[in-house]
Amino acid sequence: MGECEIKELAQKLGVKTNRYGLEGKNHLSAAKDESNPYFTFDSSQCIVCSRCVRACEEVQGTFALTVEGRGFDSTIVASQGDSFLKSECVSCGACVQACPTGALLEKSTIEFGVGDKTVLTTCAYCGVGCSFKAEVKNKQVVRMIPLKDGKANAGHYCVKGRFAWGYATHPDRVRSPMIRSKITDPWREVGWDEALKYTAGEFRRLQEKYGRNAIGGIASARCTIEETFLVQKMVRACFGNNNIDNCARVCHSPTGYGLKTTLGTSAGTQDFASVEHADVIMVVGANPSAAHPVFASRMKKRLRDGAKLIVVDPRQTDLVQSPHIKADYHLALKPGTNVAILDAMSHVIVTEGLADEDFIRSRCDADGYALWKEFISDKRNSPEALAERTGVAAEDIRGAARLYATAGNAAIYYGLGVSEHSQGSVGVMCLANLAMATGNLGRTGVGVNPLRGQNNVQGSCDMGCFPHEFPGYRHVSDDGVRAIFEKEWGVTLDNEPGLRIPNMIDAAVMGQFKGLYIQGEDLAQSDPDTQYEAAGLKAMECVVVHDLFMNETAKYAHVFLPGASFLEKDGCFVNAERRINRIRKAVEPLGGKADWEATMGLAKAMGYDMHYNNPSEILDEIARTTPAFAGVSYKKLDELGSVQWPCNAAAPEGTPVMHIAHIVRNPGMFTLTEYVPTEEKTTPKFPLLLTTGRILSQYNVGTQTRRTGNTVWHDEDVLEIHPHDAEQRGIRGGDMVSLRSRKGDTCLRAVLSERLQPGIVYTTFHFADSGANVVTTEYSDWATECPEYKVTAVEVKPSNGLSSWQEEYKKDHA
Amino acid sequence: MSSQTVMSQDRMLHKANQIALNFAPYPEAQAIEKIAEHLKNFWTPPMREQLVAYVNSRPEGLHELAIKAVKNL
Numbered sequence: 001m002g003e004c005e006i007k008e009l010a011q012k013l014g015v016k017t018n019r020y021g022l023e024g025k026n027h028l029s030a031a032k033d034e035s036n037p038y039f040t041f042d043s044s045q046c047i048v049c050s051r052c053v054r055a056c057e058e059v060q061g062t063f064a065l066t067v068e069g070r071g072f073d074s075t076i077v078a079s080q081g082d083s084f085l086k087s088e089c090v091s092c093g094a095c096v097q098a099c100p101t102g103a104l105l106e107k108s109t110i111e112f113g114v115g116d117k118t119v120l121t122t123c124a125y126c127g128v129g130c131s132f133k134a135e136v137k138n139k140q141v142v143r144m145i146p147l148k149d150g151k152a153n154a155g156h157y158c159v160k161g162r163f164a165w166g167y168a169t170h171p172d173r174v175r176s177p178m179i180r181s182k183i184t185d186p187w188r189e190v191g192w193d194e195a196l197k198y199t200a201g202e203f204r205r206l207q208e209k210y211g212r213n214a215i216g217g218i219a220s221a222r223c224t225i226e227e228t229f230l231v232q233k234m235v236r237a238c239f240g241n242n243n244i245d246n247c248a249r250v251c252h253s254p255t256g257y258g259l260k261t262t263l264g265t266s267a268g269t270q271d272f273a274s275v276e277h278a279d280v281i282m283v284v285g286a287n288p289s290a291a292h293p294v295f296a297s298r299m300k301k302r303l304r305d306g307a308k309l310i311v312v313d314p315r316q317t318d319l320v321q322s323p324h325i326k327a328d329y330h331l332a333l334k335p336g337t338n339v340a341i342l343d344a345m346s347h348v349i350v351t352e353g354l355a356d357e358d359f360i361r362s363r364c365d366a367d368g369y370a371l372w373k374e375f376i377s378d379k380r381n382s383p384e385a386l387a388e389r390t391g392v393a394a395e396d397i398r399g400a401a402r403l404y405a406t407a408g409n410a411a412i413y414y415g416l417g418v419s420e421h422s423q424g425s426v427g428v429m430c431l432a433n434l435a436m437a438t439g440n441l442g443r444t445g446v447g448v449n450p451l452r453g454q455n456n457v458q459g460s461c462d463m464g465c466f467p468h469e470f471p472g473y474r475h476v477s478d479d480g481v482r483a484i485f486e487k488e489w490g491v492t493l494d495n496e497p498g499l500r501i502p503n504m505i506d507a508a509v510m511g512q513f514k515g516l517y518i519q520g521e522d523l524a525q526s527d528p529d530t531q532y533e534a535a536g537l538k539a540m541e542c543v544v545v546h547d548l549f550m551n552e553t554a555k556y557a558h559v560f561l562p563g564a565s566f567l568e569k570d571g572c573f574v575n576a577e578r579r580i581n582r583i584r585k586a587v588e589p590l591g592g593k594a595d596w597e598a599t600m601g602l603a604k605a606m607g608y609d610m611h612y613n614n615p616s617e618i619l620d621e622i623a624r625t626t627p628a629f630a631g632v633s634y635k636k637l638d639e640l641g642s643v644q645w646p647c648n649a650a651a652p653e654g655t656p657v658m659h660i661a662h663i664v665r666n667p668g669m670f671t672l673t674e675y676v677p678t679e680e681k682t683t684p685k686f687p688l689l690l691t692t693g694r695i696l697s698q699y700n701v702g703t704q705t706r707r708t709g710n711t712v713w714h715d716e717d718v719l720e721i722h723p724h725d726a727e728q729r730g731i732r733g734g735d736m737v738s739l740r741s742r743k744g745d746t747c748l749r750a751v752l753s754e755r756l757q758p759g760i761v762y763t764t765f766h767f768a769d770s771g772a773n774v775v776t777t778e779y780s781d782w783a784t785e786c787p788e789y790k791v792t793a794v795e796v797k798p799s800n801g802l803s804s805w806q807e808e809y810k811k812d813h814a
Numbered sequence: 815m816s817s818q819t820v821m822s823q824d825r826m827l828h829k830a831n832q833i834a835l836n837f838a839p840y841p842e843a844q845a846i847e848k849i850a851e852h853l854k855n856f857w858t859p860p861m862r863e864q865l866v867a868y869v870n871s872r873p874e875g876l877h878e879l880a881i882k883a884v885k886n887l
C-alpha cells in the first residue's frame with residue numbers, strides 16, 4: 001500500500017514472525033479514527049514512537065497531539081482524546097509524513113496506492129510556494145508529498161497544498177470552450193479554433209468601433225510567469241495599449257508602490273529562512289497561521305526559541321497567543337489607523353534617540369531624512385496625540401517602538417491588513433521608514449517582508465502585468481525600455497499608462513470600455529462593491545473568462561476558455577521571497593490547452609503571431625529583456641532547484657537578501673507619511689466597523705478549496721461579533737443577522753467572539769453567496785486604487801431571511 | 815483635447831483629492847510636482863484630460879494643490 005518504514009526494516013532484518021503470538025494483550029481491536037477527510041489514524045498499527053507528537057510540536061507548532069496513558073496503555077490522542085476532526089489538529093499532515101507505520105495514512109493512498117511516477121512541482125495556493133513531489137498513477141495525481149529540500153518550505157506543508165488538490169479533477173471543471181453572443185443566451189460548446197476566432201473578431205470589432213483603448217486584459221496571479229508575461233505581451237503588442245493589470249491591484253499593489261518609492265524594489269527584502277535570525281518579529285495586518293501557514297510554522301519555531309513579538313492587528317490572531325507563544329505587544333488598533341500607529345512608533349524612535357544615524361547617513365537620502373525627521377518629530381505624530389484615534393494606549397506604542405528599535409535584528413512581516421486601506425501605500429512606506437530609521441535592512445534576520453497572497457502574484461507583478469510598468473518594474477514612458485521590447489516584439493509600443501482594473505470598470509460603466517480578457521480571476525466575487533462591479537461587466541460587449549471553473553464573473557461572459565491547472569503545464573511561479581520555482585506537467589490539460597497556448601492562439605487569431613514551442617522559450621525571452629531575470633533558465637532551475645531574483649551576472653545563483661551593499665534605490669528615501677483618516681467613518685446609522693480576513697482551510701474566493709474536502713472545516717462564512725455588541729442588538733451566537741453598509745446588505749450567521757474589540761465585526765469572503773463584497777465600498781488606496789476591504793462602516797441586526805442580493809443570487813444558481 | 819468621460823465626477827474628485835492630501839505634507843512646490851508626476855505616471859490620458867477639463871470649467875470641490883498640479887500637467 002504506502003511506504004511502511006517499520007515493515008521495510010523488519011524485512012531488512014529478516015523478521016518474519018511474531019514470536020509472542022497474538023493471544024496476549026494487544027491493540028488489534030482499537031478503533032480507526034476516520035474523521036479527517038484526508039487521512040486515517042489506525043491506533044492498532046501505532047507503535048507510540050511519538051514522531052507524530054514531535055512533528056506536531058516542533059515542525060507545525062500546533063501541539064495538538066500527545067501520548068495519553070502509561071506503559072502498554074499508551075496511545076496517541078488528538079487534543080483531549082477528541083477525534084482528529086474535532087481536535088485542534090490543523091490537518092497539515094506533518095504527522096502522516098513522520099509516521100513510520102501505517103497508523104497515520106492518507107486516504108488517497110489507501111484507495112489508489114502510491115504513484116508510479118514522480119514530478120517535482122510547486123504548490124499553487126499561497127505565496128509561500130512550497131515544493132512538492134506529485135505522485136502520478138494511471139495518468140492521475142494520487143498524492144502530493146513535500147520535497148524535503150524545497151527551499152521555501154523545508155519539507156513542511158499545510159492542509160491546502162498537501163491535501164486540497166482534488167479540485168483539479170472535480171466534475172465542475174469546464175473541458176470545452178464555449179461562446180454566446182448575449183449573456184442571457186445559453187452557452188454553446190465550440191472548438192478552440194472557433195472560440196478564439198470569435199473572440200478575435202469581437203475584440204477587433206470593438207477596437208474599430210470604440211477605439212484602440214476600448215479593450216484590455218487581466219493576467220492571472222494563479223498562472224505561471226511565462227503565461228502572465230505572454231498576456232501582457234498580447235495586450236501591449238497585439239491589442240496595442242497598456243490596459244493590462246493583475247490581481248495584485250486588489251491586494252499588494254501598495255507594496256509595489258511603497259517599497260519601490262522608498263527602497264527601489266517592489267518586493268520583500270529577505271528569504272524565509274531569514275526569520276530564524278530575527279530577535280524581534282513585528283507582524284502587521286497579517287494572520288500567517290491562516291493565510292501563510294507554512295511560513296507561520298517557521299516563524300513560530302523562532303518565537304518559541306525566544307524571539308520577541310509585536311503584533312499590530314485589530315483582531316487577536318492566533319499568533320497573539322498560541323501554544324508557547326505570547327506577543328510582547330499586541331497593538332489592537334482600530335481598523336484604518338495603521339499609518340497613525342506606525343508614525344507614532346517612528347516618532348518614538350526619532351525623538352528618543354533610537355534611530356541608527358550611521359546607517360541613515362551612509363544609505364539614505366540626507367534631504368529626505370531631514371524632512372521626515374522634522375515631520376515625524378512633530379507632536380501630532382506622538383503616541384499620546386494618536387492614542388485615542390488608534391485605540392491603543394500611548395505606553396504600549398512606546399514600548400513596542402523601543403522593542404523594535406533596540407532588540408537586535410528586527411524583522412517586519414505584513415499582509416493585506418496594511419495594503420487594503422485608503423492609505424495602503426502609505427502604510428507600506430511607514431514600514432520601510434521604520435526599517436531604514438533603525439538600520440534593519442541589508443542583512444539576514446531583518447527586513448520588510450510582504451506575505452503575498454497568490455502563488456505567483458509576485459511573478460505576475462515582476463512580469464509587468466501592470467498598466468504603467470513593463471517587466472522588471474520599468475515605467476512605460478521610459479524610451480530605452482520601450483526600445484528593448486519594440487525590437488523584441490517588432491511593434492511600436494504605447495508610452496502612456498493604461499487602465500487599472502477599477503479604472504476599467506469605471507470606464508465600462510461610462511460606456512468607454514467594451515472588451516476584457518480575464519485569465520483566472522473572479523472579479524465579480526473578489527472585487528469590492530459587487531453591484532457596481534457587475535454593472536461594469538454587464539456594460540461590456542465581449543468578456544472572456546479563461547478559468548478552471550464557471551466562476552461568478554462567467555455570468556457576465558460571452559466567451560469561456562477552459563484553463564489548465566498547475567498540474568497540467570510547465571512553467572515557474574515566483575513566491576513572496578522572490579523565489580523562482582518550477583512547476584512541471586504531471587498530467588494532460590483537461591481542457592486541451594495549457595494557458596500559454598490559449599493566449600498564443602488568441603494573439604494569432606487577432607493577427608499577431610507570437611510562437612513558442614514550449615514555456616522555456618518564453619522564459620528565455622524574459623531573461624533577454626528583464627535584467628533581474630537575466631540569469632534564469634530552465635537549465636539553471638533544474639540544476640539549483642530554485643533561485644531568488646535578481647539572478648544575473650552579478651548574482652548568478654540569485655539573491656536571498658536584498659539591499660546588502662546599499663539600498664537598491666540608492667540612496668533609500670524616507671517619505672512623509674501623514675495620517676489621513678479614511679472617509680469611511682462610523683455614523684449613527686452604521687456604527688460598527690467591518691474588517692475582513694481569511695481562514696486556514698479555505699483559499700480566497702474558494703474556487704478551488706470549496707471543491708475539496710476542506711469544506712468540512714468551514715462550509716459557510718460567518719460574522720464574528722463581540723458579545724457586548726451582540727447583546728445590545730439582541731443577537732445570540734448562531735443567529736442569522738443582516739450586515740448592512742451604505743453599499744448593500746447581506747445575511748450571515750453570527751458567531752460571538754472576543755478576539756475583536758467591541759465596535760468591530762469580522763468576516764471572511766470564501767463563499768460567493770455570503771456576499772461580503774456586496775457590503776464593501778468603492779474607497780481605495782490613493783496611490784494604487786487597491787480597494788479598502790479592511791474598513792467598512794456597517795450595522796448588524798437580527799434577521800430571518802436572505803438579503804435581496806442573496807435572493808437574486810440564489811435564483812441565478814437554482 | 816477629447817471630452818471622453820471615463821469616470822464619474824464624484825469618483826474623479828475623490829481620487830484626485832486623496833492624491834493631493836497624501837502629498838500635502840511636502841513643501842508646496844514639491845507637493846505640486848509630486849501630484850503632477852503621480853497623475854502622469856498612473857492616470858491614462860483620458861483620465862487626465864477629464865480632470866483638466868473639469869479644472870478649466872469649475873474647479874469646485876477639488877483640493878487646492880490638485881488644482882495647481884493640474885495646471886502643471
